[in-house]
Amino acid sequence: MTRPTDRAAAVHADAVAIGRIGVATQGMLRTFVGSCVAVALLDRRRGLAALAHVMLPASHGAATPPGKFADTAVPEMLRLLAERAGEAPACTAKLVGGARMFAFGTGTPIGEQNVAALEHALAVARIPVIARDCGGDCGRRVSVDVATGAVTVETVGHGTRTL
């Protein structure tokens, strides 16, 4: 198994719980995703980052907490970033997760649905996706370095990569 980098271990990290959104101006934002998707919105110019742990593609009107659903997470992240910045943020996005950890059932796996729904929500918000590490069958530990915008993806048995 991979270990967090020395830098990641040394810098303060906020854990983003399942279905929630974290916003930070420094340090790290972290979460674990399997079929869920971690979407990071990065405003490098203002030194802002938001990380949502999205579980499901559509809220169907049940938007609490907003970070749980792809269609409500992106607008809420933008609102939170604008609140911090005092103006509309200029963001890019990175996507991680959407794995199919168990080969259960038929139809489109929930992870794929989550990724597609987030891509749609980001396109509607005109936010470019500049990097992604999605799909496969393994979980991922995701660490967002707010200062650099680097997103480190660690897995069990499939190595580490930085987006």
Added chain:
Amino acid sequence: MSGVSHEIETLFRVGATQASRALAAWLDRPASLVVERLESLPLADAVAVLGRGDEPICGAGMQVAGGLGGVILLTAPDAVGLILADLVLGRSPGTSRAWHDLERSAVMETANIVGCRYLNPLATGLGVEDAGALIPSPPCFVRDFPATVMQAALSMQTAESDSVLLATTEFSIDGVPTRCGLVFVPDAAALGRLAAAGGRGRPA
């Protein structure tokens, strides 16, 4: 066992007793399952049931269709899973050092045997007309972070609620607790059956 009636708790214990017999026969040594937890938990707490750390766990999952559907997982810390595989394969504990097809197969078959024996009495007790109609999927081996394994199992319950009903058991083998056990995550239909049968654990 908060939020769940005595009747439902009893059914899970009966399931654990049946599964204990199956596990002991399968391993050919004294073994038992103890129901540790049967409660409705907030999502963030449910995800952490298998641990909050980043040490990998191993196990096998099955999706169960039929009158008592859901996901059942057998999970263990990596080292314990390898010992379980050794016991199944008739080797001295500690022989296996890595996961190969044989070790994976041993864990998957254990999940199949013990998981089904755990759920069958529960289905019968809940009045599922033909408990034999429970249809488990082939087991899938998993070795990953604890949180990501639980997320995958929870995804069937989370569309409707921000809390999750979980039933967890722990295996004792030769009288020693193992940190290996079963987690059952009932699906929405099974939650309805549990609620109708007296379970107060249905998420609000």
